[in-house]
Amino acid sequence: MKKINKDDVIFEEKELNYLLEFIKKKWTGIDEKIQSDLRYAYQQGLEKAKYWINYLDFTKLISELEKVRLIHLEKNLPDEYKPYLDLLKYADPVMSGLYRFNFGLMDYDKIMKSEFKYEKEIKILINQFKINNNDIKPIGWDFLLKNYQDFDGYDTYNIKSDQELFGGVDSATAGSSGFHLRINLPTTMYNEICQGHDRVDTLIGAFFAHGIFVSIHNNNFKVSKDLVDMVKRFEKMGIYYVENMTGLSNNKMIQGVLHCHKPYDFLTSKKSFETYVKESLQPRAEEIKQEMSEEDIINDLIKEIQRDNCNDEFKEKKKTVLAFLANQDNHLKRKIK
Numbered sequence: 406m407k408k409i410n411k412d413d414v415i416f417e418e419k420e421l422n423y424l425l426e427f428i429k430k431k432w433t434g435i436d437e438k439i440q441s442d443l444r445y446a447y448q449q450g451l452e453k454a455k456y457w458i459n460y461l462d463f464t465k466l467i468s469e470l471e472k473v474r475l476i477h478l479e480k481n482l483p484d485e486y487k488p489y490l491d492l493l494k495y496a497d498p499v500m501s502g503l504y505r506f507n508f509g510l511m512d513y514d515k516i517m518k519s520e521f522k523y524e525k526e527i528k529i530l531i532n533q534f535k536i537n538n539n540d541i542k543p544i545g546w547d548f549l550l551k552n553y554q555d556f557d558g559y560d561t562y563n564i565k566s567d568q569e570l571f572g573g574v575d576s577a578t579a580g581s582s583g584f585h586l587r588i589n590l591p592t593t594m595y596n597e598i599c600q601g602h603d604r605v606d607t608l609i610g611a612f613f614a615h616g617i618f619v620s621i622h623n624n625n626f627k628v629s630k631d632l633v634d635m636v637k638r639f640e641k642m643g644i645y646y647v648e649n650m651t652g653l654s655n656n657k658m659i660q661g662v663l664h665c666h667k668p669y670d671f672l673t674s675k676k677s678f679e680t681y682v683k684e685s686l687q688p689r690a691e692e693i694k695q696e697m698s699e700e701d702i703i704n705d706l707i708k709e710i711q712r713d714n715c716n717d718e719f720k721e722k723k724k725t726v727l728a729f730l731a732n733q734d735n736h737l738k739r740k741i742k
Contacts, residue, residue: 406567406585409574411462414626415619421447423573424584424612430570431588432608434540439605442534443612449530450616454624456658456730457517457617460510462625463632467507470636474499477640489686496681499639502663506632509666513658516665516723527610536605543590543604555599558591576618587611624658631656657733664726 409415421444428443429435475494482490494500549558567585577583586592588611596602635654654660 406569406571406583407574409622411622411625411629415574415622417451417619417623420573420615420619423571424615427571427573427585428588428608431567431590432541432543433546434538434542436538439536439538439541442536443609446530446609446612447616449526450613450618451620452616453521453526453613454617454620456624456661457621458510458514458624458628458658459621460514463507463510463629466629466632467503470633471500471503474503474636486682489682489690492686492689493682496686499636503636505666506662509662509664512665512719512722513662513726516726519723523610523614527606527613530609530613531606534609538605541605541608543588543593545590546594546604549590549594550598553594553598556591556595558594562589562591564589573615574619574622576615578618581614584611584615587614628656628658628662631659635659657730661726661730664729665722 424447425435425440425443474497478490478494478497478500479487482493486493564586567589571585573584575583577586581587582592588608593604593607596607597604631654
């Protein structure tokens with residue numbers, strides 16, 4: 406089993422082959438028909454998460470990009486503008502864009518997953534397959550089933566052996582186990598006997614969930630890489646302004662996030678920048694004699710935390726983002742209400 410790095414891409418077809426190779430060694434009854442069904446379940450997982458991300462994975466990257474950008478401004482800002490650096494950094498399109506992009510990631514993530522129900526998706530797949538094969542079960546099933554009691558088998562389960570046997574990536578997350586743990590003998594039997602989940606359902610769900618994991622991981626990789634490239638391209642175009650921030654990336658997910666929280670757009674030309682400094686920053690710099698008090702900062706944070714994601718603004722934002730992506734991909738049109 407491989408520990409996947411965030412900077413690595415998971416090759417989808419190669420990963421599927423690892424899943425099938427592993428299951429054929431650990432289960433019986435894995436004929437061509439069930440392999441075809443499992444392949445389809447994995448591919449449906451990939452498709453379901455085609456535009457999904459995990460917004461928490463970007464916190465460190467965005468913080469690093471903000472620090473790099475601030476250093477860039479400190480070094481390259483003309484002397485006449487340096488007295489306004491503390492104010493300018495909040496209006497700078499990159500600093501502003503990254504700050505708002507961070508909030509946009511959270512809203513985008515919620516929007517894309519807002520209608521997803523795992524149990525419902527698995528039920529649809531099971532009804533499609535109509536599998537009726539009692540031979541499909543983990544090796545050792547019949548022996549463990551005799552006189553079975555809750556959690557039997559875990560005390561003798563050799564997790565290290567499965568980790569060495571499985572050639573795919575570790576898909577464990579904070580909320581769920583990895584593929585090899587989802588379909589091991591004691592877990593599968595516990596699910597069927599104690600939870601009422603048929604063993605074939607568990608198997609199908611494991612392939613489907615792994616497909617989702619692969620899509621999200623690869624999407625995070627693409628968005629991270631393209632975000633870094635976008636910031637670099639921006640610096641080549643001009644230090645203080647940009648005509649079209651959204652147009653700096655062809656990544657549909659980045660564009661979708663920017664639809665959630667668009668960067669401030671008044672610094673779109675050199676003239677607008679100079680006007681902003683003269684009419685806004687200079688007067689404001691005279692007014693501000695000290696930084697915000699701790700109480701003001703805490704109050705601002707509380708206001709952000711108290712944002713109601715169920716209000717009309719969020720619903721309209723969701724509709725706008727899904728409509729934008731639906732123009733790129735027809736399979737999302739059914740989600741727009």
